[in-house]
Amino acid sequence: MLYRENGQFKSTYRADQQMLPILQDRILMLALLAFAFVVVPFAASNYLFLSILIPFLILALAAIGLNLLVGYCGQISIGHAAFMAVGAYAAYNLVLRLPVLNFLVVLVLAGLIAAAVGMVFGIPSLRIKGLYLAVATLAAQFFIDWLFARVKWFTDYSHSGSVSTSPVELFGWRIDSPPEKYVFLLAVLVVFTLLAKNLARGHVGRAWMATRDMDVAAEVIGIRPVYAKLTAFGVSSFYCGVAGALWGFIHLGAWEPLAFNLTLSLNLLFMIIIGGMGSILGSYFGAAFIVMLPILLNQLPQWLGVPLSTAMASHLEFMIFGALIIFFLIVEPNGLARLWAVGKEKLRLWPFPH
């Protein structure tokens, strides 16, 4: 009932190819955007901004990046936190050494540097596939961890190897209060989501998907694997680099190489697996799941008034979190995005199913 597209005729190719072909989706998306931009900045508490929404937005961006590579192009990477680190340290050094640059320029440059590094580490993908490639990307993780921990120039010779940043300024707008950070990140995320969505629908995305589904066949129909795989690595690392710079500058403010360790790489991978491979929307679901659920589980006993020791609550958090991951993977191996799609199908007929 809700999702019936009866009467929505498309008389042009343009109308047929739009990003959200169903009117209800467009209304929903506009309402969601309006809510996120207008209502949330005034309604949410600082805790909600700083601990939940801001990490969620940034990690969603990184998850989109990883999803372009893993979900769309089929190249597994367990080293994407390293490309976030490249973005973060590149941005730190750009701000430090070229203070005249606008932060948006810094973001883009940081992303480009991360893209270059990502493409270098993507070269093995031309020869090796699957789990072997995953191990090769693991090398990126360890090498880059090592690089930023050991080469002092990157951290401006700080004693502890930890770097800290000053608040971001953009055309005289000092982004330091939580709602301002949120709005800025949201704007960045909207732009990058649109880009990713269009990239995935265009010829580049089609080349990626062809490579993912069967690389030999893709080659036969005229897609150059070098081009497809390296662009996927480049774009994906670009996204992660930007996310890394935002993670450092907007979210953390001060960080050490440990902030971008293997755990974060694996978390990113979990996000897209749980959210849905090859789905931009899934990246959002996955990021929300991984960011919010542990915090929610940790605080739940207290909200319910169950007196549990801190250690017990923490152990429970791990157990329930793990169990839920398995539950969702069994119920829907294609991720939360697929659940959403199934839900939409059901709503189309609801409340009169056949």
Added chain:
Amino acid sequence: METKAKTGLLCAAIVAAATGSGAALAQVKEQFFPVLVYRTGPYAPNGVPFADGYVDYLKLVNARDGGINGVRITFEECETGYATDRGVECYERLKDKGPTGATAFHPLSTGITFAVTDKAPGDRVPIVTAGYGRADSVDGSVFSWNFPLGGTYWSAADILIQHLGKINGGVDKLAGKKIALVYHDSPYGKEPIALLQERAKMHKYELLLLPVTHPGVEQKATWLQIRQQRPDYVFLWGWGVMNSTAIKEAVATGYPRDKMYGVWWSGAEPDVTPAGDGAKGYNALVFLAGPGQGAVHKDIIKYLYDKDQGTAGKKEEIGEVLYNRGLVSAMMTVEAVKQAQGKFGNKPLKGEEVRWGLENLSIDAATIKKLGFEGYMTPVKTSCSDHEGARSAAVQAWDGKNWKRTSGVYEADMKILGPMIKASAEKYASEKKLTKQECAKG
């Protein structure tokens, strides 16, 4: 700026509404203490006793004295797992709780300290890092909200070198010697390097830097290097399982334990007991408070454990090194609140009022005696230009069952530390474009 003004207006509106509707609400005499702990994960063996000591002291103040001058203490634990991101989440979660917000944070992790240092001035909450944190935060003119009470890693490293100098018959005798620093590869472990390098230039010893990656259970490569290089001394800058692993590796490598010196975070019972007899002879620093029991422990047993109100799982934990350190950390914060109450009145205090208390903290021998900490606590006196308050430590050795003090008390040399702290703090201030607070001379 505009948003700030708006938030200010909003706050004023809320306050106006609150005072109208519930004057009684403002009268709740409670002081909220946030407690960041790690009772799970690879650092839990050390995190648990510290947290137990900290919480026990807060409970004791309520049970024995009925709070701080009539203001009851409330507290809430939050599990960080020693992870920076979760630590920051805990900080955000707890900073506004209680009638006046959080009293002061003890992050108990150098990584979390670095992250919240930037947030504290905006939130107006003091960060107390007793024996850890940023070494340059001693300079209160730049780091108004940080209090590395009792010692920093630069002080610790300085004292270790002084001790080596003493047992070798003068620091100049260190020339040509080889000292290896086995450190946790994080801000915590890297912090002392600057000071050790500075001292290396002065005394011409060779410094080997051997990092160990988190969490520190894999140290084979590190100890292989030690076997090859045969350093004269090994400094251990570890935490959690890394410490016991290092001692076990030293046993396996055949490196003499009595040539090993741990920082004060590598010198507690959970660090040595897993290595069994192999740990005998291992040295570590002890600062502020050592192991053992005093009058305050008797009170804790009487008021808490005899009534089944204690936090620790087993009574043997009471009096352990880390338990006592938690106790002392809590005590210094409570004393700071008392100090601030003297100026602002016996009511729940805001973070910035507690900050004043921390900056004008004076725990002298008489107070220590009165509080029951006599015998294993050194006096602490802070000022605007010195947020550390005390920078002395002694060396203790593990005899297989107990920690025994084996040296006199050393004081870190401010002639060396002072300029380094100043330079580092200045750099931080200029990077962050901070305006310094003026410290009155004297």
